[in-house]
Amino acid sequence: MDLVATFFNWPVLRGALPLLLEGLGITVLLGAVSIIAGSVSGLLVALLRLYGWAPLRALARVYIDVFRSIPLLVLLVLVYYALPFVGVRLSSFAAAATALSMVSCAYTAEIFRAGIEALPKGQFEAAAAIGLNFIDTMRDVVLPQALRIVTPPFTSNCINVLKDTALASVVAMPDLLKQATQAQALAANPTPLIGAALLYLALLLPLVRLVGYFEARHRAATQ
Amino acid sequence: MSTPGRPKGEYRNALNEGSPACGAVHISGLHKAYGRFEALRGIDLDVAGGEVVAVVGPSGSGKSTLIRCINLLERYQRGEIRVDGELVERGQALARVRAEVGMVFQSFNLFPHLSALHNVALGPLRVRGMSRADADARAQALLAKVGLAEHAHKLPGQLSGGQQQRVAIARALAMEPKVLLFDEPTSALDPEMVGEVLAVMQALAHTGVTMVIVTHEMGFARRVADRVVFMEAGLVVEQAAPDAFFDTPQEPRTKAFLQAILQH
Numbered sequence: 001m002d003l004v005a006t007f008f009n010w011p012v013l014r015g016a017l018p019l020l021l022e023g024l025g026i027t028v029l030l031g032a033v034s035i036i037a038g039s040v041s042g043l044l045v046a047l048l049r050l051y052g053w054a055p056l057r058a059l060a061r062v063y064i065d066v067f068r069s070i071p072l073l074v075l076l077v078l079v080y081y082a083l084p085f086v087g088v089r090l091s092s093f094a095a096a097a098t099a100l101s102m103v104s105c106a107y108t109a110e111i112f113r114a115g116i117e118a119l120p121k122g123q124f125e126a127a128a129a130i131g132l133n134f135i136d137t138m139r140d141v142v143l144p145q146a147l148r149i150v151t152p153p154f155t156s157n158c159i160n161v162l163k164d165t166a167l168a169s170v171v172a173m174p175d176l177l178k179q180a181t182q183a184q185a186l187a188a189n190p191t192p193l194i195g196a197a198l199l200y201l202a203l204l205l206p207l208v209r210l211v212g213y214f215e216a217r218h219r220a221a222t223q
Numbered sequence: 224m225s226t227p228g229r230p231k232g233e234y235r236n237a238l239n240e241g242s243p244a245c246g247a248v249h250i251s252g253l254h255k256a257y258g259r260f261e262a263l264r265g266i267d268l269d270v271a272g273g274e275v276v277a278v279v280g281p282s283g284s285g286k287s288t289l290i291r292c293i294n295l296l297e298r299y300q301r302g303e304i305r306v307d308g309e310l311v312e313r314g315q316a317l318a319r320v321r322a323e324v325g326m327v328f329q330s331f332n333l334f335p336h337l338s339a340l341h342n343v344a345l346g347p348l349r350v351r352g353m354s355r356a357d358a359d360a361r362a363q364a365l366l367a368k369v370g371l372a373e374h375a376h377k378l379p380g381q382l383s384g385g386q387q388q389r390v391a392i393a394r395a396l397a398m399e400p401k402v403l404l405f406d407e408p409t410s411a412l413d414p415e416m417v418g419e420v421l422a423v424m425q426a427l428a429h430t431g432v433t434m435v436i437v438t439h440e441m442g443f444a445r446r447v448a449d450r451v452v453f454m455e456a457g458l459v460v461e462q463a464a465p466d467a468f469f470d471t472p473q474e475p476r477t478k479a480f481l482q483a484i485l486q487h
Binding site for chain 2: 128
């Protein structure tokens with residue numbers, strides 16, 4: 001009985017629910033912004049890394065390596081607490097979105113690069129032979145096929161970005177985790193944390209299942 | 224295959240629009256090395272507009288490399304290639320030259336995510352700037368011409384090898400090229416599908432388009448080509464009209480090659 005009152009306290013949960021849902025909204029928004037920004041920039045970095053002018057290619061490689069190595073939490077703290085010293089003062093949302101996007105960009109760039117490199121050379125040759133320019137080759141021939149190949153790892157990366165939004169609570173972002181810890185302090189009861197965990201699961205479990213589906217479909221298509 | 228040979232030159236005047244130089248290929252002093260291996264060791268070859276040239280020779284003789292140099296899918300170290308007098312080189316003009324030079328690959332290289340129709344329509348749509356409707360109409364007409372009107376909506380994966388190669392030929396034709404390059408177009412096909420592809424190629428010969436065909440199909444070369452070029456070890460060893468080439472080869476290496484081919 002005590003256990004239920006402590007961890008699954010219905011009145012506490014009901015009281016905290018508006019706060020939690022507000023936090024969930026911010027978590028989803030932050031995740032969506034970071035995923036979109038990280039994907040678009042990741043695609044650009046991948047193309048630079050593969051086809052750019054040599055110095056840009058090197059730069060892209062350095063960017064990818066650095067941002068795959070640095071811990072997200074460290075980057076987040078740097079962006080939020082260190083940049084103000086040089087006059088760059090970002091809101092907690094902007095700081096979190098920036099850090100998440102920069103890291104996601106590096107991972108996405110590697111995913112896209114692998115997908116593009118997995119295409120047979122003959123696809124590029126056939127596109128060249130009919131006189132397609134670079135942009136048309138990418139848009140009509142290469143990217144549609146590469147995107148299909150990378151759907152499982154790409155979706156997997158999107159899940160990681162969504163999960164990593166929880167780190168934003170350290171820069172005072174009122175995201176789901178932050179709201180839950182605040183509600184927990186207010187009510188002196190951990191039920192809101194359980195509620196937050198359940199909300200994270202409700203958000204992410206379907207996505208994880210989706211990755212499994214994509215992987216199965218990809219396996220079937222390549223056999 | 225037993226299709227009787229169409230009289231050579233039947234369509235040449237009708238479709239050549241009075242421009243005999245159209246689609247001429249000029250190759251001189253061509254050298255190409257992969258590291259220390261010399262694939263081409265000084266090739267000189269002139270192909271007249273509308274001519275059909277079969278390039279034969281043992282594997283590794285450089286014949287595929289040669290035709291892949293014509294549209295610069297392979298870079299080369301020395302020599303030059305001109306199509307209708309225009310130098311084929313890296314840069315702005317390359318896509319324009321490639322649009323005039325169609326290529327059919329051994330492994331088809333169709334775009335697997337696009338239907339047969341959209342494979343064929345892509346070039347006219349993007350490179351020739353045609354409207355979607357016009358490009359699709361041209362693609363549909365070409366697919367009908369290669370006997371695949373019923374299969375226009377299918378993905379390449381749903382077609383047989385012979386059907387895929389015919390789509391690939393239609394795709395090359397959709398650009399209305401002056402020159403068509405065939406890189407062993409039947410080598411990846413099951414034997415029963417070779418005939419349908421050769422029939423399509425034979426129907427194209429002498430319609431005005433210049434054809435350079437790397438092939439192991441000696442019967443086809445003899446029946447359709449205006450000239451047979453024999454390559455070995457990166458050099459053109461001998462070239463002659465088909466009957467002379469097959470009946471009275473001059474070079475010992477040509478004789479040895481033909482003998483080896485005809486023995487099996």
